[in-house]
Amino acid sequence: MGSALGDRWNAVLRAAALPPPRLSRWAFAADVALALLLAAGTVNGTLHVSDSTDPSPVKFPRTEPPDRIDPPDPPDPPEAPPRPRPLPPGVTHVALSHPSLVLHLLLGVLTALPLVARRRYPLAALWAVAVATLLYHWGTPLDPTFTFASCVVAAYSAVLYSRYHWPAIASAVAVAVVTVTLRHSLLPQLRPGFLGFLALIPIGLVANAVHTWQQRVRVLEDEQEAATRRAVERERARIAQELHDVVTHNVSVMVVQAGAARMVLRDEPDRAEAALRAVESGGRTAMTELRHVMDLLTMDGEPEQADLAPRPGLDQVPALADRVRATGVQVDLTVGGDPSDLPEGMDLAAYRVVQESLTNTVKHAAGARVSILVEHAPDALTVEVVDTGGAPTSHAGNGRGLIGLRERVAVYGGTLENGPLPSGGYRVRAVFPAVR
Template sequence: MILAFVLAVCTVGTAVRQGDASMVVPPGEMPLVGGPVPVPVPPPPPAGWVPDLGPVGHLEPWQIVLAALTALPLAARRRYPLTAFGAVIVTTLLFNQRLGAGDTTVYTFLSCVVAAYSAAVYSPHRLRALVGVLTGAGLIAAFAEENFPYVTPGVVPFLLLVGVGLGANATHVWKQRVHALEVRQEAATRLALDRERARIARELHDIVTHNVSVMVIQAGAARKVMDAAPDRAREALLAVEAGGRTAMAELRQVMGLLTPAGEEPETGAGTGAGAEDDAELAPQPGLAQVPALVGRVRATGVPVELTVTGTPVPLPAGVGLAAYRVVQEALTNTVKHAAGATVRVVLEHTPDALHVVVTDTGGAASPSARTGTGRGLTGLRERVALHGGTLSAGGRPTGGYRVDAVLPTGEPS
């Protein structure tokens, strides 16, 4: 803003002084660049003659406005660099054609240089800026006699200082852009890391919460019947062992995704070679594993009914895993928060979607119910939404709880 105002004032002031000294030189009688400007010698005025000064400095008002407009567009050179450059070039060409070469060309040429520099540095449209600057330079060069200033040895240091200043400013602007780009990249990286942490947290929650909850129930049942029914206690402990191996297998899969290539994930020792082999070979849970999941929960003493309707179709791995996690989370919440409830799991296949409905009849809340945070259902909603589906959960009018998920059978577009 200040630079534009200073150049405009200098251009107008110089044009006024030039007009006082030599009037307006016709275009056809333009002197050579830097050459002496002929000053006409008027005849002696007659007695009693009063001079008519006319417009200020013998310039028309529109010429003064045009002189100011050769620099004032620079006030918008940072926000609209290409527009400001075009306005400066056009007004400079018009002004120099009308006024002729002279001292004003120093300031009009400097305005063109600043406008070209701003277009090259501040415009986000690199190709347009390059074409615009080359076009403007060609127009200025085509009318060199009117637009190029006469360079004296005393002006050379000034031009060098201007070049150094513009170069330093360009370097500063470039560093600022690089810094801003680095900041945006760091923010994008942090966001990606946060999303990945949230995804891993949901996965670990689904794995650990379900298996540990079932293992706690089975271990408690074994403790209660240890003396009275050793066979039943043994079955419960075997179920605890199977649940632990399942949890280790799924945890090993998650850790395998987090471990760098070439390193072996460590999930703990003491599970035996067979358990490690199972962990390595176990597939990612999906819809096919839902009956086994229901069977493990049923083995803890919770009445669970599984109903499958419709014609099953091949599902993307992510959709099958999401359906499995919905059933797993719903059964886990029933075991934790509704002891003694009866559960019904319905898998309904339709031509375009898979409906997963898990309902329970309600029951006595276990002590662990007080530790619920609701993060499991929140993670489920995000997981289902990732595949273009919806999930709703809430109490039933007749008592109990209902979890209802709809998952499209194709990947979302």
Template sequence: MSRKEAVTRWSWAVDAVIALALTAGVVVGDLNRSYMEVQREPAGSATPAPVGIPGPPLPPPVPPSLPPSDAPHGVPHGVPAVEHTLPPVEPWELAAAVLTAMPLLLRRRHPLATYWTVMGATLLLHQGDVAADATTVTFASGLIAAYSAAVHSPRRKTVAASLLAGVVLYAAFPLAPEVDRGLVPLLVLLPIGLATHGIHTWRQRAQALQEEQQAALRLAVDQERSRIARELHDVVTHNVSMMTIQAGAARKVLDAAPDQAREAMLAVEAAGRSAMSELRHVMGLLTMAADGPDPATDVGLAPQPGLDQLAELVDRVRATGVPVHLTVRGTRAELPAGVDLAAYRVAQEALTNTGKHAAGASVSITVEYAPGELRMEVADTGGVPQPSAGSGSGSGLVGLRERLAVYGGTLHAGRRPAGGYRVRAVIPVEEP
């Protein structure tokens, strides 16, 4: 059994005990239909002695008509008291009494419904003759229901309005018990304790939510790193394959055509340098990644796409009905295979997000070959999100940032002031 399941079972057990105890308390208290009212001597009945002149001692209080052996429990002997008897309990009163406490069993799952059920039942119960002990218990149930609504309900405005309405009900109707001076500290400390516990619970829930979000983000980053590593492995494998082919061709023509052999060996040298560069990126990426499946398994030998295939990608997107305008600035340079792949993925991810979250928008793609770096910008004019798109987890942009970080690049994404969304990427490129 997990810790979360144990906490849930413990919470259910506590709520069940609270609900049953308060239900029993209000029913038993309401069934006790007789109570004693202590008679206090009316003000002004005794003539005070003049100031500064000691008067005669006051006579002792008049004892009640009951003998000492028949004095009611809780009333000191010698104190005048009158016994009151309420009418018999009606069935609807018992049902209302049960509803003032039993709904607390669901106070965590349905806090607002529980609160209003308890308040409504309390108001209904006090339309009849209610014993003082029952009023005390219903007041405690109302406090617990209000606390549960404030802590467990996500509808903050509705909760605030409900609690304010509850205060008005308690002020307008006799729902609160008569407070003895000895109960004042309890009534002060109880709300403080409940509020402290609520703040502690809220902090625990916020911390747990933050930890879950961080764990989900780490998982997304690790998965994206593994995917990038597999793609970079494809690039390295392709370069090594080309080196093998070129070396074999150079060996065959070495004696007959030395110039062709020299060109083949130069191609082998270039492919080897590119493969070593990409291999360093792969090893750095795997060092950053957490434990997981081997990213070098189940891969093919086909090269990954690059900016030379960006026009084909744009044509495919246009065929779906999305207006896309492609602009290339600067002199096209030969890019390392990994950088070329990263730039292509930026455009691909941005176009995918536009199709999901901005249906009907037009897109502009700008590729600029600047001295020492490659700049890309994909911007859309904004549109209507697709029903199946949802809010998005952001893992695609996280993956792009991880991919560009391998080459020292940066990615900035956000909404445009005039509407729409913009993705900007800058990737350093070593000049030949």
């Protein structure tokens, strides 16, 4: 139970680093509606405060015709000045000139408009909203109800959607500190109607956060499952290549030796016996290498049951050449330079180049002579196998062996060239870069 919860929590943490899922049309429309609603509330509050400071109407004196003389009226009692419209709570006096009104209307729109991009560019939207809010309230006590809501939504979106997780958290904390520090200008008064609005905000934000995290975790799990499938496919391809290299060479040699033994069994028993011994040796070698391949598939085998024989490398090329000579093929082996310690994989890849080339000669060029060159140089390792060509056989190849060789060599930064020679025959040449 604890392990499952731990795995789930780790998946949630990794999902935090993922970009948010692709924005749907409904989500974009909701963001636009939210931004417009908050911008309209801020603009309406700005206009309401501006109207509350309008001067009282001017009264003009009455005029009478000149031919009518009435006694003077008693003086009117002084009228009380008109009562101004109520200002927002906490605001004592606001006087906005026309340029200031236009500027505050523009800033009021900018305090909410960046929320349209709160999912795609959450960190930039947070800073845009925060800066516009500070400028909107700078030196002018205006109602902060809608600007405060815009800052809350922007901070929440930055923490939830930004792929820069820690910078987003730091930015949200900074905005919160500034809001508390300037609470007389940026924090709204907790009126009864506003308390209900504040109670709905966290409920909606938490519900949306849970939904978003679930989406991210599902995306991460799908990506992990796809990566696992790709890894399994690559491992299957590698094991298939190993099986091809091991089985094809040894079985080809065994087939040639068995055919030779059948032909001389009656007339030359000694040669037949030697051919059968070569078949036996090839079979044992094939079984040994097959154990190496099968060990790749063993997941729960005990260490003491594992085959401790080393994987083949360039040091076993002489033994490989001897086995092919036993089939009647003339093989010349030349090793030049000072051998160095090679990585196990590169050593095996170089050995497979020689093995596959000899296999192709035995299968497709009966009676050919083969020259093997292994050259150790300071800057490269060169492996070249050249045959002189021979009578074609009935064995048809599919080219998979050479394709696999090219992939093996490329893994270690090397190159593989193969093709017929102008004078006849075939050449396979692999060059591995030196190990630094």
